[in-house]
Amino acid sequence: MQRRDFLRMAVGVTAGPMIPWVQAAQEPAGTRPNILLITADDMSCDSVGVFGCQVEGTTPVLDHLAGEGVRFTYAHVQVANCVPSRNVMQTGRYPHTSGVEGFYQVRPDFPILPDLLKQQGYFVGIKGKVAHSTPYQPYPWDMVMDLKQEAQAGKGNTEFFYRFTHDAIAAARQVDKPFYLLVNIIDPHTPFYGLGKGLTEVADPNKPSRVFTAQEIAVPGFLPDTPATRKELAHYYSSVRRADDCVAATLKALQDSGTADDTVVLFLSDHGMPFPFAKTNVYHHSTRTPWIVRWPGRVKPGTVDATHMISAIDFAPTVLDIAGIRRPAGMQGRSFLPLLLGQAQEGREYVIKEYNENSGGARHPMRAVETQKYCYIFNPWATGERRFRTATQGMETYREMQRLAASDPAMAARLRVFDYRAVEEFYDCEKDPDALHNLIGDPQYRPQIDQLRRTLEDWMVQTRDHCLEAFRRRDNPQVLEAYMRSVEQASLQRQGKASTAKGKKKAKNKAADPDD
Helix, strand or coil: CCHHHHHHHCCCCCCCCCCCCCCCCCCCHHHCCEEEEEEECCCCHHHCHHHCCCCCCCCHHHHHHHHCCEEEEEEECCCCCHHHHHHHHHHCCCHHHHCCCCCCCCCCCCCCHHHHHHHCCCEEEEECCHHHHCCCCCCCCCEEECHHHHHCCCCCCHHHHHHHHHHHHHHHHHCCCCEEEEEECCCCCCCCCCECHHHCECCCCCCCCCCCCCCCCCCCCCCCCCHHHHHHHHHHHHHHHHHHHHHHHHHHHHHHHCCHHHEEEEEEECCCCCCCCCCCCCCHHHHECCEEEECCCCCCCCEEEEEEEEEHHHHHHHHHHHHCCCCCCCCCCCCCHHHHCCCCCCCCCEEEEEEEECCCCCEEEEEEEEECCEEEEECCCCCCCCCCCCHHHHCHHHHHHHHHHCCCHHHHHHHHHHHHCCCEEEEECCCCCCCCCCCCCCHHHHHHHHHHHHHHHHHHHHHCCCCHHHHHCCCCHHHHHHHHHHHHHHHHHHHHHHHHHHHHHCCCCCCCCCCC
8 A cells, every 4th residue: 555545545534423431340342442542752742733833744644633633732741761751651650650760661560551451351452662662571462563573664664554553453353352552653763764874865765755855844942053953853854754654554544444433542752852952851842742632422523622731641540541440559640531521620730740861871860840831840960060961962963063062152051051951940931942041040930930849849759759858958969969879870780680681682682672
């Protein structure tokens, strides 16, 4: 099947009849809704057309999907790197609570969403990002299409997305079970479509339905507008379009299966774009995600929720609510099923975000609380001695910032902010969503800063965050240094154990997910 056929046919689903919402333990499988989760990898919220993208034509399929359901203006993930972010969705717990603060996994006895759904008769399958989305190894999925299989066709191959979705639905139907499918699209994660190291053009067999040029794109306000940055961003947006193509293929398979009217479709990204000041941070653009939910007969098409704030920790409780399954004790998220049904919900005035370490184990703990208007950030590592280490420093855009900083004092100051930060940051997200002006010392905002400090501290107490004492004594550099030494030592010990375990598995598992 040709890519243009996917795009033409995949989005023609209309709202079907009302789907009963029932207790899973009391009703046969056929009465429970199927659940299809589609995720994008490293896609900023405002890269999607209906979420305010300034580049025309990036996501026609997602735009159409949003028109068939509800989209959330104020949706965030908890963590802006892959494994911890995806783990929050499957456990309903914050990273420092589940223990998955970096690129490692939970204990096999830890309750996770796929387990809970399987126990209640759901067929569970996954495609893409398997290691990053699996809480422990080996995990007993009913169907898996992993990176080894995908590598045969290359990243972004729409045929593979159609095939997996089609085959998984058929397998679930054969055993008379409702399905929970995770379709994880690796785009627009690096490497971008057609782009090699040093901005060299490379051949790529899986061409997006539209390829963007440097002249067509808009540069986010938190990045320098230079030819090099524009070229890198053009390939990023082409990869966004290819992700949209993969959504089209997935929805086409769902429609062809005849189960679209009985399926709740959820789409979001695991975090923001893989550029400086977005991925592996806690800024507004780091965690804001394009969350769309389509549920024929239950969610009113074309709904825009611009009132409530939801976040990834709410995903598991919401899915369990949709399936009519009681959630286990310990989940820290909160179901937003009432919002899907058009009701109001109190207590959704802010979201809490955190970051702990990168894929290499480098520790740079951050905590943040964001409301619809403000964002407060605590960086216990930012005492001026440690330099931030993250995958986005491998981007050509970061190297461009370094080159410009040699002769541009303003860029030098901006680069220093990225590399060294401040212990506290505060931004007016309405006026400054790109987080260009740290207002932590502005007396005009003192009431708002103090309020968000209290909110963050209360959350730290409730969740037993190991950052709590450092936060309470944030004005004491010695306390912050002692805290950092302790978490860095813990990371080194964990890496040693992980290296030993990986060495034993190396011969059996040569494929790996992209680094974050």
